[in-house]
Amino acid sequence: MSTTAAEPTGAEPGDKPLVASAVNPPHTGSVATRRLGVAAIVLLALTLLFGLVLSPPEVSQRDAVRLMYLHLPSIAVTYLAFLTTAVGSALYLRKGSVYWDLVAGAAAEIGVLFCSFVLVTGSLWGKPTWGVYWQWDARLTSTTVLFVMYLGYLAVRRLELPPEVRSRRAAVLGIVSFGNVIIVHYSVKWWRGLHQGQTFGADTKMDGLMLFTVFLGLMSFLVLAAWLLIHRFRVSWLAREVEQVGLAQALAERRAETDATGLVGRSR
């Protein structure tokens, strides 16, 4: 005997609302994220304008230099995202708060996305500049290892394990993996390779408009990454809530079913 009736909606079972909701808009947006989103769009449009139109070609790299307006901001966002994962992981292990675990996971996903931008734009820049798309240089290799390590981190987060065990393992991996960010950053100093040294330092010589475009790209990617991080965190949080609501409903249904059939009295 069942206490529930199937809803004739025609939708997939997983997509049916668990509880009726028509008051708040069903999405992860808020006033703050809308403002941040508008700022990201404006900054990205300006980056495109300066990166593709207003900034001049470089003497030796010619127009290939325009790829640097995506490549350099992408690596900065990658570092920051993986740092956020490490800090979130450490705070999760220290405080046991699931919020930090979700922040760590959201940041890692964004870091992997921007790391893929680093690898692809760098490779496309390498062909006209170095003559090859790829070489197993220390910086390129360590960046690839970084990308694969965080893919592994994301895979660990999807393992079929008890949530606490999974989160703890992911947190340890999130902290350990950050060591490779340091290796990537200093690889151009520690090993001689094809990749140039650090772009920005005390002796940086770059055309004013080019430098401005790099920082414009950096600002636009940082704002965009923050916007993505907030939305991705909310999606993870919602997924956890849906899981809990579903579990509570399943338990209530099972309890009602057991009460109706009188199994509780007989088993005791």
Add this chain to the structure above:
Amino acid sequence: MYWQYVAGGYGFVAVGLALYTSWVLRQGRRLSRKLPPERRRFLD
């Protein structure tokens, strides 16, 4: 000069961002519909 590489790089980033952004937003809508408003505390 080298515009094909530039177009490839900008295209890859644009498509990557568009796909990921739309996936995140769609997931948010799909999951939000399954919850009562009081459980969406970030909307307060």
